[in-house]
Amino acid sequence: MRTLSPSTLSPEAVGLTRSEYDEIVRRLGRDPTPLELKLFGVMWSEHCGYKHSKLTLQSLPSSAPHLLQGPGENAGVIDIGDGWAVAFKMESHNHPSAVDPYNGAATGIGGIIRDILSMGARPIALVDSLRFGPLTDPKSRRIATGIVAGIAAYGNCVGVPTVAGEILCDPGYRDNPLVNVACLGLLRHNRIARSRAAGPGNPVLYAGARTGRDGIGGAAFASEELHEASEHEDRASVQIGDPLAGKLLIEATLEALGTGDVVALQDMGAAGLTCATSEMSARGGVGMIIDLDRVPLRETSMRADEIFRSESQERMLLVVRSGSENRISSIFRRWGLQAAVIGYVTADRELRVEYRDSPVVSLPPYALAEAPAYRPAACEPPELAEQWIMPDVLPTVDPGSALMSLLRGSDVAAKRAVFEQYDHMVQIRTVVPPGGAGAAVLRIHESPPKAVAITVDGNGRLCALDPYRGAKLAVAEAAANLACVGAEPLGVTDCLNFGNPEDPEVFWTFRQAVMGITDACRALQIPVVGGNVSFYNESPEGLVPPTPVVAMVGLVRDVAQIATQSFKTEGDVVVLLGSSAPDLAASYFLELIHGLSRGRPTDVDLTTHASILAAVREAIVSGLVRSAHDCSDGGIAVALAESAIAGRVGVAVTLPYDHRAEVALFGEAPSRVVVSVSPDRLPDLQILAANHGGIELVVLGRIGGSRLSIAGPDARPMIDLSIEEMSDAYESLREVFS
Amino acid sequence: MRFGVVIFPGSNCDHDCIHVLRNVLAQDVVELWHGDSLLDDVDCVVLPGGFAYGDYLRAGAVAATSPIMPSVKSFAASGKPVLGICNGFQVLLEAGLLPGAMLRNQSLQFRCRQVLMSVESTKTPFTWNLREGQILQMPVAHGEGNYFAPKDLLDDIERQVVFRYAEDANPNGSARFIAGVCNKAGNVVGLMPHPERASEAILGSTDGRLIFEAVIEYVTSRSRVPALPRSRAEALR
16 A cells, blocks of 8 residues: 655644644554544544533433443434333534524434434434524524424424424624524344444445535534634535435435345544544544445535535445345435445554545544543632622512513513424424423324323523532433423433533533432432533623523333323413422513523522322323423413413412512412312322322413413412403514414 | 325335335335336335435425436326325426415525315315314424415416415415415315324324325225315316
8 A cells, every 4th residue: 555645734724733743643553644644533522522521521421221222323212112112312503504504403313313313213203403593683693483384394394393493582693593403213123233344354334315514524624713714614524415316315314224134323523534434433443444436426526525425415325235235226216315335444443545446545444533621720700699689779669561571571471473384393293382281292193092292401501500400400301391291201312512612611601510410310310311511602792691400301101191381271270399499580570571690590400390290290190180281491480371362261269479569470389280180180289290200290270361460479460361452462473483 | 094204315205105104004005216217016105304405405305306206296196195205296296297386485594393284175085084174283394385376376276275374384385375376287286284293192292194095085985075076167067
């Protein structure tokens, strides 16, 4: 073999440091070639290499009895019984969506779908967690509507329903929106696929769309802050999606996996062929020889480094059993896709790449695939504790108009104008659609009467004030959303969105948030099966609020035994389960009505939380309650209003709180669930609550009429609004998204 | 009986239709590949929803020229029942098997929601045992379902309107609230709403099942559907 000539590129030109360059030389025993150095540039980028996060992430609990695949593969896989399993994973696509909202969001959907497909699962649902600047701002509006349109265009065409999500707005996301998308897949246990290449001599098969010049260096671009000119300069780093090819790739890949001849597979996402070849060989402890001349191209004049780093979408890399390559290839071609053997697995642990009959890369795959790990300096932001001090007095507001403002506020308002743009029903599994409850419920008709529930939750407002408590609350809230449809949590996938980790305050915040998720998931015994870290979410305007987002998947044993949030029957008794005291600290009320982001979020008591959620679940599964809704943003007043609006029926209640009206109504506290029960079943519910460690149960009032009437303990009326006027306010996002 | 469900590249409601026909209604179902040209002895052809060929060019335009379509046309010409759902309806329009065309939704956005529609004609194999004026609930999910035809044609096909969106429920701006039409003979029906998404109680409605059950009974009992009038003049007589 001809010798490879050393690099004339500087490490800084590919986003690496001088000491990282020295580490490369140490691993290779020589200087890298310019092409090799570019490969290290993408593979050791934060996006691919997790170099500033992986040591911290080790604390996350990742084992559970039903876990079939934990972190380390393309997605986690959990057993749901009877030979079936679910795969799920969440990823961010923030930077591409900032530069090109439509294509950035669309390819985010395509990418996460292929991660699930890589596990051998059929993708059955998408959920997305979005963060925008205030929707009154024209730029934020353009970004928001572009992102929603991109998700709709890709998700609808590819035939995977978008069933749940959240949209929260804050000025901190104006120039750096967050697009976190999760996908859920269904598979048989014995069909689980993995990415470990094996079997020297086995062909390496390229399948899917052709390779073009889009998205080159996308992973590296995602690993630096956005700057003034990003929108123009970084366009070429954004990939362009083709949902038809994505759909065909799903069908062809599942058919190929069905032959039993696929040894390993991985999608070509960030860093394209570079990542797929090096990770697959590193995981399998083998090598590969790859001939770039055999890669199907969109254009003829591409250079070796462009072919090898391109992030063109809708491509998979497979290792197939020797002799089966023609059969597998013909499956992909029948679906109208490209298929080409581009190399072979080798026994030596060397990744060799050739182009025009010359070697261009020759290195051990682990050297590329295993980026160095750092433990950056951490320092608590000195001003944090100051923000916990609450103002002594707040201006008095009319509770009725405050509730109307909260219902109109983008964080609370109905997301109907958004989710009606998404096909949320295709695959006919959606039993609880978006807006029906805090979690979506999908029946598994392959294994009746089972269903799975999925929800997503994150709260930058709380995490900005206390990242540890905020992250814990996000996990607690997701678990509450699942409990309120009657589902038991199976696992979590998370997406951690922060600024530059080399800033000690950012890193401290990140570490606190990971500790919060760790402690909450340990206490609730929910494994974290995988996820994604997105650093460098900064623009010239500053950092985004620290935003850990968790998507949680749960199991419903019988789809007939679920609940939704809407009040159902006049005369039913409305009951509050849970006694934690409402508090305006860090509340949505304080932010929206008084423009204050202050106060310290509650440190949720997870033991109490778990017992309340267990009681709610049992009440639903045993058919005792007819609706369930946890109190979150906007407090108990918003929870009651949402249940009434959804049921198109009024309710009259008396709150048990001795606090001032706005604290009682809009104060937030975890572990509070509003349920409705028919009067004759109320004693059964009381017994159930007593049996769950004496959970406090308060009868609030009854469903009926067409108004929401809320009174204080002394019977003083606090709120009296018609369902109709509240519904109008609640649909305020129509004006932005329709 | 035996249904044939056509699978185009990009069909994404094919599995849903097959599930309902096979598992809910216990019928034989064969998959008809777009690249084949034989219909394999089926009693009814279903063109399912989705984005055939990505809906590139226009919704249904490329699919209308695929190798399977000549067989679908001769199957239709022989008087046997053909149902196009959503994208399948768009394909039938593009193939000239049904009159009219689709525009983008008036909102210019995709819409996925439950709608109410009324049965306007019972002179098709898919509605023969329903009542005229009967209200059915099922979801729509499309971006191009805004039915269009010139006024003369709309007048002319008034008797071929099979389904109409209920008042205040037109999700897309369709002319005369049209949700579904048939050909002159009545055996080819296309509709934008999704009966396969409304065929099990757990999904919120079973009204969609009525459409499949109608054609099953029609085929298995060799029921006779009253013929459609040939022209407006005849209709008015």
